[in-house]
Amino acid sequence: MSVTILFLGPLRDLAGEQEREVAAPLDWDGLLEAVGPEIAEQLGEERVNVACKGKVLADKRTLHAEDGDEVALLPPVSGG
Template identity: 75%
Template sequence: MAIRILFLGPLGDLAARGEREVAGPLDWDGLLESVGPQVAAQLRDDRVHVACAGKVLADKTALLAQDGEEVALLPPVSGG
């Protein structure tokens, strides 16, 4: 099994893909390496959130995804 990384909104445009599969387990440093330098730079922004297994992480640097889980990269949301 693998971990599925979902690139949502403009992060998908930046990554030039909507999703990617990587081998687990996956921690914060592994995530930054897996997504490429442009997306990694965005992930360091406090306004960008990370969800693992359907739950938004309070501390995204504490990420520890296991095989079969999904990691979603959530860009900032603008309101009206």
């Protein structure tokens, strides 16, 4: 039983990988532990969003991912 964490944009560079498999179920505290302190610090910022099952969470701290789910870490997007 596992959850896939996807690291996007600059978070992928910090993680050194595009995705990581972790044990399911996964909640907010488990996510912070799974990604390590540097990425956890980034996730604490309001501008970084978390999506689960293809939907951006209104409150990322309510994360509850189950077996087979995909959790995407979405850094701020700049545009021009």
